[in-house]
Amino acid sequence: MAEKFENIVVGAGFAGLTCAGYLAKSGQRTLLLEKGSVIGGRAAAHPANGYNVVMHLPLIMTSLNGGGGYGWANAAKDFGADIKLHFSREPRLYLNGVEDPYMTIPKCITTEAAVDWMESFLKKARPDLWSNSCKSELYPMVDEILHKPFKEMCEEWDEVSVKDWVQSRSMDKGIEYVFTSLMACFCWTADAEFTWNYGSAAKGFVMLRIWIGNQGAMSVAIPDLQHGICEPIAEAITTNFGCDIRTNSEVIKVIIEDNRAVGVEIKDGNGTIKRIEANRVILATTWLDYLKLLETVPPTLLETMKAPLQQKMGGIFLTYQLNNSISLDGAFTLFINPKTGSSIQGGCAQNIEQPWNVPEGKQLIWAYSVRSDADFNRLGLEGIAAEVTQNMELLYPGFNRALESTSPVKGASYPSHYRFSSLPKIRQKSPDVDGLFFAGECTWPMYGQITDGTASTGANVAKLILETDDLAGV
Structure with a gap:
């Protein structure tokens, strides 16, 4: 006889x-299934060249300082x-080719100060x-x-493009540039033209509120996302609930x-296939997995x-191993082409932000670059x-003489930035199939960004199932 649960969560x-x-x-019998050998999904750490490389952006918690999110930080507390x-230092921009190219992204707090900085x-x-x-x-x-109100912003503007949001309020070309360039950084869509036409206004404004409005914080888990956040949460919900x-x-x-x-139907580590039954199934996988997991894709989802x-x-990821002949600033830095407004690349010195993961006497920089499909076709992985x-x-004068090794380049061009675009998102409760729910970065609504936003979708699905607005009181 097949096992039976009230909820099966996948991922x-x-x-x-x-x-x-x-x-x-809430007291419901719940099974959480993970195809990998460790908890954390894409947040899991990966060893490379003797380092514990965490190829993820510093965490973002919109629930701090009145930000209004309800992501993993609130869940961990509950x-x-x-x-x-x-907690990370303030991020900064590098404007390639201009005099004195560095600009710190400050915690402006007030509207006046934020406008002054944008000017x-x-x-x-x-x-x-x-x-x-x-x-x-x-x-x-x-x-x-x-x-x-943060919740209203995330719901009303998530599927509104930067272009539509700005042009409904101003036609000034300077303002167009400010929002396009900053949102190319803050939406992680990078390409200015793509961002202007497709970038999600809400996703970018979440970051603006965090970085400029001081309504959140960037942080790094100790020792990393997998061991410092995901595994403690897993242990807590297993032991306590x-x-x-x-x-x-x-x-x-x-x-x-x-x-x-x-x-x-699952396949375990021994290759055995078995059926597990439930009242509800929640897919918390990457959105491209839906096509694999559903034999017949529901019409609304397919549309x-x-x-x-x-x-x-697409995006590429690289890590650089350096000796200690130069001093690195660990601040997260975004490299911008001022002419186009595109965000060419980003990254930080992991030995400053996460020194416990880097051997003594060595330094590690992780870097990423988000590029358009046209750039991938023109330059290829190695060219980018x-x-x-x-x-x-x-970014780091003396880098070439200090460089000891570079990781193999990884990356691809695919619909990876759908989650940060204004294109319609997948609704968290299926309108076509009873008992089928979707959580994760490409679902709507998402109250936050990156890890905090992803966790918020899981919290929101729980709200839908439990029919409550007060998860803390569950």
Whole structure:
């Protein structure tokens, strides 16, 4: 006889852990399945050249300082998980080719200070676009972003493009540049043209509120995301609420009968296939897995996924091992082409932000570059990697003489930045199949960014299932 649960959650990343934790906390018998051997999904650390490389951006917690999010930080508190954090320094921009190219992204707090900084950014990056009207038109726009209720902002503006949001308020070319360039950084869409036409206004404004509005924080888990956040949450929801978590359990199919999700088929570490039944199935995997897990894709889901499949971007990731002949600043840095407004690359010195993961006497820089599909076709992986490496000497003078080794370049062009675009997202409760839910970075609504936002989708699905707005009281 098949096992039976009230809920099966597929994927033990931030969304799956958060969702499963709240469902188990409510007293519902919940099973969390993870195909990998460890908890954390894409947050898991990867050893490379003797380093414990964590190829992820510093964490973002929108729940701090009145930000209004309800992601993993709130969940960890509600679950009684023991989390330890190292807070990051203020990030900065590097404007390639301009005099005094570095600009710190400050915690402006007030609308006036934020507008002043944005004005200084425009004057430095593109002085030809500055006009006397910029500041007066920027003020109400920035004030609206910083003070709109966070939940409403994330729901109303997530599927609104940067272009549509800006042009409904101003037609000033300088303001267009400010928002396009900053949102290219803050949405992680990088390419200015793509960002202007497709970037999600809400996703970018979440970051603006965190970095400029001081309504959140960047942090790094000690020692890393997997061991410092995901595993403590997993331990807490297992010990405190009886959540059943199984690794090495690959879901190969969601079972749908009479238009209702009734369970899954899994393949365990020994290759054995078995059926597990449930009242509900929550997919907290990457969105591209939906096509593999659903034999017949529900019509609404298929219609939503048609648009993102036509919009491709890509990213590459590199790590550089250096000796200690130069001193690195660990601040997270975004490298911008002022002419176009595109964010060419980003990264930081891991030996400063996470010194416990780097051997003594060595330094480690991790870097990424998000590029358009056209760039991938024109330059290829190695060509983009060469540009990233060339820029390193500008970011870190002396880089070339200190460099000891470079990791193999990894990356691809695919619909990876759908989650940060204004294209329609997958609704968290399936309108087509009873008992089928979706959590993760490409679902709507998401109250935050990166890990915090992903966890918020798991929390929101738990709210839908439990029919409550107060998860803390569950």
